[in-house]
Amino acid sequence: MEDRVHSTKQGPFSIVTAIILIGYALFEILTSFFGMLEPLIQRSLFLGLGLGSVFLVGFVESGQNGWRRWYLLPLAAIGFYVGFHITWHNERISNFMIDITATDKVLGLLAIALVLDAARRSIGIFLPALAILGLAYYYFGNAWISGPWQPPRVSLITMIETYYASTETIFGYMIDLGTRVIAIFIILGALMLSTGATDIFVKLATRIAGRSYGGQAKICTASSALFGTVTGSAVANVMAMGQVTIPTMRRAGYSGGYAAAVEAVASAGGQIMPPIMGAGAFIMAEILGIPYSQVVVAAIFPAFFFFMTVWLSVGFYARRRNIAPLTKEELPAWSEIFDPYTSLPLYLPLGAMIALLSMNYTPTFAGAIAVGLLLVSQLALRIIKVFSEGQPKELGQSLMELLRQVLTGLYNGGRAVAMIAVLLACAAIVVKVLLTTGIGVKVAGIILSVSMGSLIAVLVLTAILAILLGMDVPTTASYILASAVAAPILVGLGIVDLHAHLFIFYFAIMSAITPPVCASVFAAASIANVNFWRVASHAVIMAVGLYLIPFMFIFRPGVLMEGTTFDIATDVVITGIAILAITAASSGFLTRTLNPVMRVALYIGAALLFVTTGWSDVVGFSIIGAVAVWGHFTRSPPAPLNVANAGKQVFRDNS
Incomplete structure (x- = not known):
């Protein structure tokens, strides 16, 4: 009653x-x-x-x-x-x-x-x-x-x-x-x-990613990228897509913690996915007094590299565990997508x-x-x-x-x-x-004092500030607060306004997946019904390359569509190879399962690509290439595919 x-x-x-x-x-x-x-x-x-x-x-x-x-x-x-x-x-x-x-x-x-x-x-x-x-x-x-x-x-x-x-x-x-x-x-x-x-997003993602290694997790990545351009919210992405993607990944052979981490990381990236990015991107355009389209254009390659990192990570994970892709019969027909x-x-x-x-x-x-x-x-x-x-x-x-x-x-x-x-x-x-009150200027002074004027140190402290301010608050608030304090410092050190703000905005996004307080990971862990720290550990390993991408905004501005066509192409290719090497080293797989020496070598090669000199690029490429070639010629014959869990349930059955 x-x-x-x-x-x-x-x-x-x-x-x-x-x-x-x-x-x-x-x-x-x-x-x-x-x-x-x-x-x-x-x-x-x-x-x-x-x-x-x-x-x-x-x-x-x-x-x-x-x-x-x-x-x-x-x-x-x-x-x-x-x-x-x-x-x-x-x-x-x-x-x-x-x-x-x-x-x-x-x-x-x-x-x-x-x-x-x-x-x-x-x-x-x-x-x-x-x-x-x-x-x-x-x-x-x-x-x-x-x-x-x-x-x-x-x-x-x-x-x-x-x-x-x-x-x-x-x-x-x-x-x-x-x-x-x-x-x-x-x-x-x-x-x-x-x-x-938005149901069409899932079918399109399934068609794009389903036939590759890690197909089920890559579908999650692709659908979250597409879905994120509509929602612009990490937690909203997780809650809307995770109900479908996490159970499907688990049925395909992924652990609950890893499946939840894939969804959490991919959903966070939706906030930098053009054409509709997170609310912070609109605020950025307003603060800088530039057309929103200029922010969107600058964010194209950062968004591409974000999802490329997740895509590579789940692909390497699937290859290490020999998780099969979807079969042709499980893909939705193009007629459904169009x-x-x-x-x-x-x-x-x-x-x-x-x-x-x-x-x-x-x-x-x-x-x-x-x-x-x-x-x-x-x-x-x-x-x-x-x-x-x-x-x-x-x-x-x-x-x-x-x-x-x-x-x-x-x-x-x-x-x-x-x-x-x-x-x-x-x-x-x-x-x-x-x-x-002038407290923002005083905090900025502390950052400059601690960093002793070093650009690298200022960038690291700015990244930490954006992540800390993003704990338990949405990306928009984190970006607003961090940019009010740190953007003037970066601009004062000679960084272009848009580049400085995108650097801060990117790390504000990363706060959603960075422990100890990370809303996307909490949401995904609750859906998967697994321990939060298990999900967080998978997310951090998967995101190693993601934490380094924003530094390329500063040292290789072609990533943000700055410079000549040659400059842009060069910076994009070098950044892509660096991300490939970092992700492979973190995942423990490239052309074969990597031993500790090969993983360290890849990290060193990738680090050299962050140094914008000709010799470092040559040495970095050589190290990464040597590891890839050595791995190719020393790999074992592929094991039979793990098809026990493949094909039982696909996204289009859930959409």
Whole structure:
């Protein structure tokens, strides 16, 4: 009886929550199509709807009773109001000649507190705790601290004006980017998922990778790469794809820990996969003041090398254990991959979006067009299919199913956008503290002092900083914080702005798979039901080459499409060979199973390719080539394929 009463009480709130989140998503779609409202109005609606929705979703989905659940309702109401208050009073608040009222002060304090609590509920405790420490330092530091670390003195009014009643912090450029760019791509990904458009990714990946060694794991790698360009989120990738990929890899002969590690690492790489990269890439373009397409072009080879590393690693692993590829009969037919009823709603929106971005249209417009094409193509093709199959009576049922899928996508998209809104607001608080107190400059000074001005040391410390800041927070937050501190140092040492930011962004991505706190590994381990550290150890070994790729951004800028065609080709080939050698040494296999001496030799040869001199390239190539040739002529005859587990279940059966 108690469960029935609880369900009854929650029912109306579930409906209200669904209406608000669907409306939230529609608001973002419409403003992307027809233009944004005035900045303070657009941003306050975006954050107000997101802030209130986080608490409302928490209430609806909570399994607790009593005050532990019901107190979330007033928090949701206040969350909505602190945003709407700015919307209603935007003209007065925008006028710097008018003092803020007592109501503004109270709501400002409530808004900051609610942003911190909502962020804690959405992304964990680390970033909100950092924001609280920063605010305490900002407001009380002048009285509590003396010496070079003493921040300027500020009043409560100044704090509220800076953080709430202005377009500087929680209604600043990060929230602007969230509502203007990031939201529409999150909604696009949610709609693709809900309408089944992304199922084609699995079939395409199976066709590409299924017949090679490690086929099942390579399918996971390829599908996560394709899927990541829609979601832009490591954990979302793991949770969506891992339910299928991890069990399939285990049935093919991979251990649970290794299968989970493949999914975790491949999913993390989705955030650097063009054309839709992680939200941090949009923020990067905004910070640098460059077209988003320029970031996408620079990320092409880094993304290629990321997935090449995983691809090689699982291939070498499969060869060492003689795990068979899929048979021809298990591959999906090309007709399934290019069936217009299932493929057009995927290829048409993505193709149009890539074309528009390449023509330097804004990401907002490109995303809006992609959403429109997705919905229109789904509607048109379902109507055509019903009549072409001679079943006009099924039209109503088909359209109702499409409506259900679209509403589900809008709901999930609205929910994800709400989490992004509070994440960006919380990150904005921390960044503002770094800027207004000068602590960011002081930390940068410490990095320079410890590194003694050495570029290599600065790069290593920057990588460590990005990974540490990424513990228990999304990549976007890690990138924002690390770039605020470290990017000026790298640029000051002569590194191109875009190269410096991509270096930081890449290591922010790596935080998702780097122990001890790594969200992707935790998610994959929970799906595989294996020990976390077992998954983490496999992920780190697999990712050895990945940790070295960003250093090539600095020493071989051709990897980022910088320089002449010859320079780009040379840097790409050398980087590819270095990654091949590192991955082979880490996996213990190249043309044969490698002994310790051969593995060390490959590491040495790869290390020499990081030194940008002619002699080091020649020596490095010679060492790697010698190991490959020696291994080829001394390898044992291949053992019979391990086909016991192959062919029992393939991806297309699960999709």
